[in-house]
Amino acid sequence: xxxxxxxxxxxxxxxxxxxxxxxxxxxxxxxxxxxxxxxxxxxxxxxxxxxxxxxxxxxxxxxxxxxxxxxxxxxxxxxxxxxxxxxxxxxxxxxxxxxxxxxxxxxxxxxxxxxxxxxxxxxxxxxxxxxxxxxxxxxxxxxxxxxxxxxxxxxxxxxxxxxxxxxxxxxxxxxxxxxxxxxxxxxxxxxxxxxxxxxxxxxxxxxxxxxxxxxxxxxxxxxxxxxxxxxxxxxxxxxxxxxxxxxxxxxxxxxxxxxxxxxxxxxxxxxxxxxxxxxxxxxxxxxxxxxxxxxxxxxxxxxxxxxxxxxxxxxxxxxxxxxxxxxxxxxxxxxxxxxxxxxxxxxxxxxxxxxxxxxxxxxxxxxxxxxxxxxxxxxxxxxxxxxxxxxxxxxxxxxxxxxxxxxxxxxxxxxxxxxxxxxxxxxxxxxxxxxxxxxxxxxxxxxxxxxxxx
Numbered sequence: 001x002x003x004x005x006x007x008x009x010x011x012x013x014x015x016x017x018x019x020x021x022x023x024x025x026x027x028x029x030x031x032x033x034x035x036x037x038x039x040x041x042x043x044x045x046x047x048x049x050x051x052x053x054x055x056x057x058x059x060x061x062x063x064x065x066x067x068x069x070x071x072x073x074x075x076x077x078x079x080x081x082x083x084x085x086x087x088x089x090x091x092x093x094x095x096x097x098x099x100x101x102x103x104x105x106x107x108x109x110x111x112x113x114x115x116x117x118x119x120x121x122x123x124x125x126x127x128x129x130x131x132x133x134x135x136x137x138x139x140x141x142x143x144x145x146x147x148x149x150x151x152x153x154x155x156x157x158x159x160x161x162x163x164x165x166x167x168x169x170x171x172x173x174x175x176x177x178x179x180x181x182x183x184x185x186x187x188x189x190x191x192x193x194x195x196x197x198x199x200x201x202x203x204x205x206x207x208x209x210x211x212x213x214x215x216x217x218x219x220x221x222x223x224x225x226x227x228x229x230x231x232x233x234x235x236x237x238x239x240x241x242x243x244x245x246x247x248x249x250x251x252x253x254x255x256x257x258x259x260x261x262x263x264x265x266x267x268x269x270x271x272x273x274x275x276x277x278x279x280x281x282x283x284x285x286x287x288x289x290x291x292x293x294x295x296x297x298x299x300x301x302x303x304x305x306x307x308x309x310x311x312x313x314x315x316x317x318x319x320x321x322x323x324x325x326x327x328x329x330x331x332x333x334x335x336x337x338x339x340x341x342x343x344x345x346x347x348x349x350x351x352x353x354x355x356x357x358x359x360x361x362x363x364x365x366x367x368x369x370x371x372x373x374x375x376x377x378x379x380x381x382x383x384x385x386x387x388x389x390x391x392x393x394x395x396x397x398x399x400x401x402x403x404x405x406x407x408x409x410x411x412x413x414x415x416x417x418x419x420x421x422x423x424x425x426x427x428x429x430x431x432x433x434x435x436x437x438x439x440x441x442x443x444x445x446x447x448x449x450x451x452x453x454x
Contacts (some may be wrong), residue, residue: 003066012037017063020044064131064165071139076165079148081284084194085174087330088277089152094305095281096150102298103290107139111152113430117141128157159193165307167207168212170284171197176222177329182335191222198230202414215283236283238275258282259293265296270309271337307429314453317419322445328360331426335368338422345369346413347426349391350384359394372400375409377427407448414452
């Protein structure tokens, strides 16, 4: 069986799916697919062509199910873990991956930073790729020896049925705040897209004879709502399950309540907010059968996440961190966690994305930092000055300057810093590019910071 949504890939006997894409309408290529020998065509709308079956909104679900079948239903025999939320998905998936690997379960990871298994990285175009790409990858990981896969499930992918057709063992909801408002018309729409992982996806998994164990952060307003609206979702609470937290120069030390007992734990992550991600990861892995004491012991050897509060070593007595925080909630969490020192923050907002967050992030950055440098961050096809003007519209203080050139902005921040100060370079994290217009240029905040520190 061969399935495709690209008419140019059709060969005799192929099943072709005509889907409305962001750039192209697949319905315009149905005749081409038939001419090339497609044996069956499914479409999202009725096109009046004999032999074409219109499935409406179920077309993408059908594609995902057949994609799974085409690659031998790999997720039916893998431990599949999905993590969704506005902030913390990447860190949580990295933590789960580490906890499973160090406890004898070979695990692959998929998300914002691409795919990863056995020391090999695989680039991906999206946080959650399309159904055909993702099922092929699952099959390959299984053949290479993976017994589990942990992945980020983005709201776009859930809404577009990209990760339908997966037999989930565990699903975890972290939080939800304003993001992707260029795609989701309302927060409720955004929440309902995330909730699909715990409703339609969970029921689909049940139909395959598997059970999805669902977890949600009950300290988050939307996490609590998910629990109220779905009886099968278990709550976890950083407020109730974490105590005696201490920040150290090498991370955090705390006690955590798991399976009715308190356990001591150490993790080389910075900031109390990381306990949300840590507890989510511990809840999932303990639920999958890892003893709590072993899971907690494994935390101590976690190597961190590229571009997530990544420390840039130097001999100048300055603490320099690069972080991916590019959303209001994430920026506020990071800045709140590092209070107590003079903070210099460098940040910008991406072009061709949600504009409503720009003034909000300007207010947060200047309120929680001693000094801010507003700069560019992937302006894409927008005018960088216009983006910066919209950021400035939310700023009421005078503790900032504007340097559109990101390299110069990073250099200025580091040169201003005195021993004991902290420089936060926010927004791009692990990214090694800057998108200006429609071109992608090499650019890495970490490299720029190291240059400035020389």
